Amino acid sequence: MTSKAGNSKNGPVHRFKLLVFTAGIILSGLAVAHNVNAQQPSLKSGMMEIEITPSEAGYPHYRGPSTGAHDPLFAKAVVFEQQDEKVALVVGDLLWVERDLSVKARMRIEAETGIPFQNIIIAGTHSHTSPAYHPNIRELTGTLRPPFDQQHDTGKEDSYPQELEDGIVNAVIKAYEQREEVVLEVFGEEVNDLAFNRRFIMKNGKLITNPGRRNPSIREVEGPTDPELAVVMIQRKKDKHPIGTVSNFSLHADTFGGTAFSADYPGFLAKNLQSNYHEDFVSLFAAGACGNINHIDVSGTKEEVKSSSEIGDILSSAILQKPNKFQKVNGTDLKAIAKVIYVPIQHFNPEELEWAIQEAGTSPLYEETAFLERRRRLKIRSLERMRRTEAVPPAIGDQPWRIPLEVQVFQISEDLAIVGLPGEVFVDLGLAIKENSPYKNTIVVELTHSHIAYVPTKEAFTRGGYETINSRLAPGGGEMLADTAIALLQEIHQK
Secondary structure: OOOOOOOOOOOOOOOOOOOOOOOOOOOOOOOOEOOOOOOOOOOEEEEEEEEEOOOOOOOOOOEEEOEEOOOOOOOEEEEEEEOOEEEEEEEEEOOOOOOHHHHHHHHHHHHHHOOOOOHEEEEEEEOOOOOOOOHHHHHHHHHOOOEEEEOOOOOOOOOOOHHHHHHHHHHHHHHHOOOOOOOEEEEEEEEEOOOOOOOEEEOOEEEOOOOOOOOOEEEEEOOOOEEEEEEEEEEEEOOOOOOEEEEEEEEOOOOOOOOOOOOOOOHHHHHHHHOOOOOOOOOOOOOOOOOOOOOOOOEEEEEEEHHHHHHHHHHHHHOOOOOHHHOOOOOOOEEEEEEEEEEEOOOOOHHHHHHHHOOOOOOOOOOOOOOHHHHHHHHHHHHHHHHHHOOOOOOOOOOOOEEEEEEEEEEEOOEEEEEOOEEEHHHHHHHHHHHOOOEEEEEEOOOOOOOEEEEOOOHHHHHOOOHHHOOOEOOOOOHHHHHHHHHHHHHHHOO
16 A cells, blocks of 8 residues: 555546645644554454444435345444554445534444544445435435425334434444454555546536546546555454454445445445455445546446446455455554644525525526536535534625534554545545655545535636536635645654
8 A cells, every 4th residue: 555646547647736724724623633652552453344224115215215225234333442542433335424423423432432522433435325314315316305404204203314323333332342452454556447537628628527438529537546445454463363454445336326225346345355254354445535436437448337246356356366465564553633624615696596496497597417407406505504504604704604624534553544534535635645645555535424525626626517516615625625634644643
């Protein structure tokens, strides 16, 4: 695993200038860091998975009513403890993690385990075949919901959100209860021809997301990919018994299709690893920065589109075929740091909001496809809800509304760190974090704690496209998150 990955067969790595900031001006927020003694005791860890598949027949799916479960969904947790420091990473087979779910779950976890609130990362794999457990997800089907914050009355209480919260909390609690002395091994290698940048600049200069395979009007791909598969193997210290893996790859989990629940390719990866090791082996997959990455080779010559099972097979084979490529992690030194920053969100005016709440019809405001029009309407309604529930209003003048977002860093050793970021982060930003990290091995985890949709680069906003239409952040917000992550990595590495 290397922090300097970034070459791609799909196009050149586009560099961008990171924002220059001073503490208290752009990146205002609270940082929390913890030191440990020079003489380090053994690292302890525990892992657990709890099934979170809805049991109710026809429970809402990302694409509408579900048609059952193809394979089970899980919340998977890993806990690390060294001396007085404790951290937890839990990832669910979910489209995303809503802020209220994250806050309630972390408060319960802290109360039950003593793991500090800011030392808990909760993320989703972004599986598109997962439950619509929140009105924000149900709205994606195209059904408006008057008024904004209420689900349509079905006459039946929805018990699944509480079951989901319980599953996330219990996964961490049980992982914490099972912690024991461990040793870690790590590796990273490029797995090519799986992930492709999906944004293309056309010959007429327009930017189109997924313009169709071998479209003759394509001029060039807009940005890079990150082909690095990063894996941390956790083994029991006393006998090297494998407990599980934390793996990370930058590819949208939108490869399965249909209306049956599925964990998508991370589920097939996990099944393969469990078959090789043992049934209690936990394969925790955390999505890398992949907001502009999918599995379709639009501009290439390959006819086939790999299935979820094929992608899982390829990733698991990369882990299993060369066991000697894992390198022992020496000198573990567990630390955690977090910072809340206030990121500007996009603006809308009363006329746009009135248009956005209409259920049908067109407007001279925008000329675009019906799909993009629906997404723009949804985005404006989402921004209105953010203003009422979580965003900070401007103090004076016409300054933008801002939303509090959390950036987290866990140091496992002087060579290994994990970064948690909210949103569907563009791969360019993930690469910038890795390339500027002082750690040899840096794992970037997206989709943590808050639903903010896409996190494009500032340059991407100048070109437009689906992701910028659907983003909640103002241009430059992605660079603020990346800058914060880099600053925290450098700060904690120096302590």
